Every structure is written in structure tokens, then in C-alpha cells.
Amino acid sequence: MMPSVRHADLEGRSVLITGGGSGIGAALTEGFLRQGARVAFIDIAREASEALADRLEQETGSRALFLEADLRDIDALRAAAATAADRHGSVTVLVNNAAFDQRHEIEDVTVEYWEENQAINLRPHFFAAQAVVPGMKDAGGGSIINFTSTSFMINHPDMPSYTAAKAGIIGLTKGLAGKLGPDNIRVNAIAPGWVMTQRQRDLWVTPERLAAHVQAQCLREEMQPDDLVGPCLFLASDASRMLTAQTLIVDAGHL
Known part of the structure; x- marks a missing residue:
């Protein structure tokens, strides 16, 4: 369910979302579009992203701008950001959402795998x-709103390169906040905690595991x-105008 609150200052704002074509990203794309923002989103999956843009245009009368780019390609990322600014005006809300939470064993990680994983999960946030x-x-x-994860906070054992990147995002957030605050x-x-995207359901959710996790939540x-939309809108809006360098944990009280 989309949040009912309306942030008037977000209307007409130029918003750029990475990984905005599916999962949490698609909910964020919809959430900002329903606030009246001018939304551009970057994704690598053309079919799903165009279908999302079509659906939202039919439902809202406004179309999000889909920008196809592989975030591992920094030149393509820069070009997409420039296109968003050309079409919608200077981007004043950036949501770094894209991620790839692939599981991996310590003994299987090569230098090439490590670099590839960081190139998806951490490097694009800075660039x-x-x-x-x-x-x-x-x-x-x-x-600027950077999506990290509670996975490293709960000592998730199955994806050390991913959890390293997600911890790094918090360090990057604080460093950028200090530099850009003036x-x-x-x-x-x-x-976020464990959010039931289609990817999670397809790959890792079992009834027993999900029930145990929910039982551990408050x-x-x-x-x-959709539960991540409201917090993101809040951080984007003037409602949080004196809030910076913070990490907002949205996990239903699991921690």
C-alpha cells in the first residue's frame, strides 16, 4: 500500500532512482511519481522497466523516464544522470537503490568476483x-538517499562481499554528508530488513524461514x-530538512 501522506515540496522535483524497475526500486518509482515528482529511473532490465512505466502512466497520467544502463559502466551511469537532468531539470533527489544480493561461499570468491560485486553494490552509489x-x-x-541493508548488522553468513558493500554504504553516507552539508x-x-520482493520469494523464502523471521520482528x-516508500519520501522531503548523516533502519523491529 502506497503511503497516504502527501509531501507538497516533492511535487515537480527531479528525482533519479537507480534500480528503479523492480522490487523495492519499482515501489520507490511509483511512490515518487504519485507525489507529483518528475521521476527518472535507471535499470538494466528493459522489458520489466518499460512495463512499469506503461502501467504507472495508465494509472497516474504521468510517465517515469526509463534510462537503460548497466551501473557497472560508470560512463553509462553518468550519461543516464545527465539525461535525467536534461529532461527533468537538475536532480535534487537521488535514491541509490540498486543492489544484487547474490549468495556466495568464501572459498569460491575470486578477485574478479569481488570486484564485480562491489561494482554493483557500492561503487555506483559514489559515482x-x-x-x-x-x-x-x-x-x-x-x-541523497543510499539504500544499505540490515544484512551486515545481523551477521548474515552467506554473502560476505555483499555485506561488506552494504556496511561501506554507511561510511560513504556519513562522509558525503559531512562534505556536502555546507x-x-x-x-x-x-x-531495510527482509522485504518480500518477488526475487526473495523466488530464491530464498520458505514458509518456515519466513515464519521464524516474522516472529522475531516486533x-x-x-x-x-511499499513499506520502504514512506521512509524514503520523508528523507527526500523538507520534513527531514535537518536530518543528515543518519541510517534509518526499517525492519519491523527485527533489530
């Missing part, structure tokens, strides 16, 4: 920010992608 910061400065400020650019992170419901 996307680098690409939009000049426009944010010219616009008088902005908000330019009125806020930088925060969101750490709020005894499955978390859905």
Missing part, C-alpha cells in the same frame, strides 16, 4: 552522487516493498 552533486549545488541543495545537500541511508507482518 551517481558525483554526477548529480553539481546540479544540486546549483539548485541550492538536495537529498551546500545544503543532505545524505542519509535506509537499511511488528508481526511480512514487510513489502
Whole structure:
């Protein structure tokens, strides 16, 4: 369920979301579009992304701008960010959402695998920010929201390269917040718990595992992608204008 709250200051804002074509990212794309923002999203999956843009245009009358790019290619990322700014004006809200939570064993990780994993899960967060910061400065400020994960906080055993990247995102968030604060650019992170995206259901959810996880939450419901929309809108909006360098844990109280 999309949040009912309306952030009037988000209407007309230029928003760029990475990995915005599926899962949590698709919910974020929809959430910002329903706030009246001008939304561009980067994704590598053309069919799913175009289907999302078509559906949202039919439902809202507004179309999100799909930008096809592989975030491992920094030049392509920069070009996509430039296109978003050309079409919608300087990006003043950046949501670094894209990630790939592939499981891996310690003994199987090669140097090449490690570099590839970081190139998806950490490196684009910095270079996307680098690409939009000049426009944010010219616009008088902005908000950067980096999606991390509670996986490293709960000592998840099955993806050490991924959890290293997700911990790194918090360090990056704090460093960028300190640097960009004088330019009125806020930088925060969101750490989701176990969110029931289709990918999670297809690959890792079993009834027993899910029931045990929900039982360990304070709020005894499955978390859905839409549950991340409200917190992200809050961090993007003027409602959080003095909030920066923080990590907002959204996990139904599991921690």
C-alpha cells in the first residue's frame, strides 16, 4: 500500500532512482511519481522497466523516464544522470537503490568476483552522487538517499562481499554528508530488513524461514516493498530538512 501522506515540496522535483524497475526500486518509482515528482529511473532490465512505466502512466497520467544502463559502466551511469537532468531539470533527489544480493561461499570468491560485486553494490552509489552533486549545488541543495541493508548488522553468513558493500554504504553516507552539508545537500541511508520482493520469494523464502523471521520482528507482518516508500519520501522531503548523516533502519523491529 502506497503511503497516504502527501509531501507538497516533492511535487515537480527531479528525482533519479537507480534500480528503479523492480522490487523495492519499482515501489520507490511509483511512490515518487504519485507525489507529483518528475521521476527518472535507471535499470538494466528493459522489458520489466518499460512495463512499469506503461502501467504507472495508465494509472497516474504521468510517465517515469526509463534510462537503460548497466551501473557497472560508470560512463553509462553518468550519461543516464545527465539525461535525467536534461529532461527533468537538475536532480535534487537521488535514491541509490540498486543492489544484487547474490549468495556466495568464501572459498569460491575470486578477485574478479569481488570486484564485480562491489561494482554493483557500492561503487555506483559514489559515482551517481558525483554526477548529480553539481546540479544540486546549483539548485541550492538536495537529498541523497543510499539504500544499505540490515544484512551486515545481523551477521548474515552467506554473502560476505555483499555485506561488506552494504556496511561501506554507511561510511560513504556519513562522509558525503559531512562534505556536502555546507551546500545544503543532505545524505542519509535506509537499511531495510527482509522485504518480500518477488526475487526473495523466488530464491530464498520458505514458509518456515519466513515464519521464524516474522516472529522475531516486533511488528508481526511480512514487510513489502511499499513499506520502504514512506521512509524514503520523508528523507527526500523538507520534513527531514535537518536530518543528515543518519541510517534509518526499517525492519519491523527485527533489530
